[in-house]
Amino acid sequence: MNSLFGLIGYPLGHSFSKRYFTEKFEQLDLQDSHAYTQFEIPTIEDFPALLGTESIKGFNVTIPYKKQIIPFLDEIDPAAARIGAVNTIKILPDGRTRGYNTDYFGFQGTLKAWPAYPHFKSLSALVLGQGGAAKAVIAAIEDLGIPVIKVSRQAGEGVVAYEALPQLMESVGLIVNTTPLGMHPNEAACPPIPYELLRGQHYLYDIVYNPLETTFLRNGLAHGAGGIHTGIEMLYGQADKAWEIWQS
Template sequence: MREFGLIGRTLSHSFSQTYFSQKFHNLGLSDHQYELFELAAVQDLPVLLQQHPELYGLNVTIPYKEQVWPFLDEIAPSAARVGAVNVIQFASDGRLIGHNTDMIGFRDSLQTFVPAGFDGRALVLGSGGASKAVEVALRDLGIGYWVVSRNPLGSGLTYEELTPRLVQEHLLIINTTPLGTHPNVQECPAIPYGSLTASHYLYDLIYNPRETEFMQRGQAVGAQTKNGFEMLCLQAEAAWQIWNEEPLDQ
């Protein structure tokens, strides 16, 4: 049996198990399975590995994308660029290698969302591991941005500093926080929603629910919106390539 899985603190919202289980079924891989592993702390990872010697690969989600680094033997260039790990490769020699496919998934998904040649600026809501992947993708695409966080950042903004004018001047707004994830669907980042227009593009990395409160508030004024489901699929396919030692288009 070849076992794969997802580690995180709370995984009831995750679609990864369904995604990969369906993939294994479609490929006729009856000896493959994908499990959800909720860890109370990232320090529980070594015990998990001992208990599951058939593991061939792991995905990593909130809040362990940065905390998992000390437990890895090597960091791939993709994870080094982003500063976060969302895929762990189990190398044939036993080494654990950390990768990041969130950047690939977001970059490729964003390019199907905003118009070709988009020259506006972006606001990135949140400063966690997912935010770092978004930042790298935006830099690769030549899109300027501000990071908005609850805590003061050296080169970012706090939510208190996010004025209506700044929202009007930044036509792409990306939610990388977990606010609005099922079951807390009434939550959303605290931005001046009254300044949104039909010219805005709101991208939410959340995919459960399909339409978050953040997205609905944009839709109410005619803004274009997109959730993170396509990004999930794209990053999952990139993870599958890594686990099968296939080259990635990075």
């Protein structure tokens, strides 16, 4: 085995990354030289020992270590530094480690490729939620020059509450759900935005991908939104970006 990659996290169950990269290696006829495994480590202090793994070339990082891993890395990509989270690590030829956030690239790439992009890029964007995924989404949107309004259950510094949204909807084009509301098995849940105020200028993007069409997206279409975008392309986009980083 010439090239080994793996997922760091704890606990680790069924992994999208392992299935995705195993299938990719087979599609590229690399299964004899490339492999993907899972590194379930109970503490981040166990990470340095993994660097001695034979043929290791890179890692994906999942919860709870996306933030904790940063002090253990030699370099951080600027976007990942702004976001404060790393989900991909490349082992450089000299053995140093460099961290990236491919959620940023996965989301931004799908946004720019969306045919609706020209219709909302001159308006503001609502980002629902304030977790790690929201930080990547916010950075990706801001870097496209789109003003971001951060939304959470409670107002705070630089953050508005859902109750304030009716007064903001006319200035908004894009609405992104980064919360787990609507994710399987709680598929009936959805963010409490004023759906009755949606118009053709509003485009909804949900980073949840299970189910593919969430209640948030269905409500958007039912109330006249201009279009919707599911989360599955972002999931594949961030994985493709990780592969691109490892190959560069």
